[in-house]
Amino acid sequence: MKKNLLAIAVGAAVAMPGLALADGPTVYGKVNISLENAKVDPEPAAPKNEDKWELNSNASRLGVKGDFDLDVAGLKAIYQAEFEINVDDGDKGGQTITQRNIYGGLEGGFGTLKAGKFDTPTKKAQGKIDQFNDIGGDIKNILAGENRASNIIQYSTPKLADMLTLNAAFIPNEDSDDFDGDGENENGLTDTISVSLVAEKDMFFGAISHDADMEDELVSDETGTSVTLDITRAAVGFKPGNLELGLLYQMAEETEGDGEEDSVVASAAFKIDRVKLKAQYGMTEGDVSEEEVTQLSLGADYKLAKASKVYAYGTQLEFDVADTEETIFGIGMEHKF
Template identity: 25%
Template sequence: MKKTRLAVALAIIFSASGTVLAADSTEVQVLKQQMETMQKQMAAMQNKLETMTASSQAPQKTGEANAPLAANIGGANVTLYGFADLSADVGNDGKQGVKQVSSNLSYVGVRASKNLGATGMKAIVQVETLANISGTPTETGALASRNSFVGLAGGFGKLMLGKTDTPYKRATGMMDPFSSSVGDYNSIMGNTGGDLRAEFDARVPHSIFYDSPKFHGFSVNALFSPGQKFDNLAGSDKYAFAQGEKICAGATPGSSGSTLDAGSTLCNDGAFKNAYSLAFNYESGPLLGTVDYERHQSVDRTGDTGGITSDESAAKIGVSYNFGSNRLSGIYEKFSRDGSIVPSVNERARNGYYVSDVQQLGNGMDLMGAWAHAAQTPGGPDFGAVDDKANMYALGLKYHYDKQLALYVVGAMLKQGTGAHYTIGAGGHGTAIASPRSDAGDTIPGETIKALSVGMQYAF
């Protein structure tokens, strides 16, 4: 450092000396320009040395990214990434208290891309796996259990094969600031029957899907998942496992439709044949809008009282606007069911409403609030045509330390009609809090469910 400063001083001295000694004014001017250039170079060197010295002495902040986790392997760009989201939860299902530690939306993944030369296209691949950090991994944590695919990308968009969140699910995901927490909107949105799963906010396997490029703010996402095969275990008139699958599409692993549960092989708890999903999106500046539709063919509900096999569909409209320090979002959703089912046992047809708001408080702090409403259904297989409306309220505070690390506290409350049996944390939270059950295993409807969660998120 001292040598650098000395060199700068000498340059100034030589410049002054040259001015005095030069007899010709032109030579003096040239010499001045040379000395000025040298001074600038020396000053730049000094600044660089000072920056390097300071960075080598200063400790790095926690959560601050180092070099990207990427490499070039065999001509392909390969990136390792992941997300950890753990929380400590306390709750009450209306009958008893619940304490738990949840892994939530935690995962690790590898993605790669390779340029295909003059074609202007790239080959792409992604393998993503759920990480059950706080609990014992199960079949849901198997390799490639999350969005995993191969495909081609270019000026035409992206065409992929594999498994992915449906376009219907992805379209409004950013409108839920409580995603994967106890305040996740899947307690009601995308959830046709108040189950632990949100059937119209799901990841679909063995699929073909396409993402278009944006054109004047407009884009389209489409997905088709081909049908199930016939399985003798289910009988000749039942759609069972898809080719290459051990779990019925749409069924709940471990309770119905999983070969790991030998007593439940009929796939009569929501398994479907083909699935179609479409999302029409528009984004311009602070405005985001989407119109979406998804259809499941031949959904088997024969496990329900009065249940039949019929098509089920969902449609929704979502709008979000960023006012600068505040983002306001709203969604309207409608579930429909074809067929001649008796209305008094049809809990799969209803409307849903959702509003969320995120207010930036400054210094990385966000205040979040949301409300979701499940309207009345024609009836239900267990409780008939009684009040099964529900409202979910969520309030949270989130502190973004930097782009990688965030801390949060979230509270949620689910108030239900006498025939409703919805679940807090369905569809994404590590351990959901469902409506309570009797000693005989029957669902007890109408209870108010509450939960409070404190957690940390880290992305890399």
């Protein structure tokens, strides 16, 4: 029965893009699929394949979202249920579909309150600086902080001075982990917090955020003595005309360990009619390990329609101390509905 309902939902979404039912949800989604060749140097010991071809589903998704007025104090109910769908092989960790951003909440003159599982304020603080989001050049390869948290509760203010929004979220640990190593699981209301201040106005985007005791791990300086991180991120972006520029800086350290790393990402893109040329460079340096991780990505998108494009890209991820390198070349298509 569940499979039949899922098939009906998918069929409705494909047949009627952006469908908005009367007093009901909007059905939406995205299919992003790419054919990629990945080469690793030195080649893995087993199996000994230095390069491979893959067809990848890059965070393709299907969701419903909406809102409706309540009869109390001008409040509005808001909701979203978004799932990742794997269009390449239908499997992700043994599951056909996996949870993405799902929440329920209230919206009014006071701002927005929501709870569920969704991207933290720090993850959202990147804005659209990541020009290779969801594909091989994603910034998650070189820095921590790209978290979608479970059991998260968030309050966002209304837009202040027509440009500023404060987001404050907390996550109760639900007695599931011993964060501080004292022999007792954490069971407080605010075991983890994530806050951000975001400024958006015309062609400008800026954000600063901080996570405390966030379940995550460092990319270059993991010591294995802590399961949580403290992360501070600052990002700025400009879009003058057909040009897009972005810069992100981040400091991350283990809450109870010695691991610490600094990261920087710089991106640029330029649109020429239907073509968008883009480039991105990122680097992370570890304090204890002295590891330096770099990622360089180049690509081009060709716009087929407002919600459809094809693209080609290449990215190289290198670990200096470990002396490893991975190079990916891919072509793909993305269709939003």
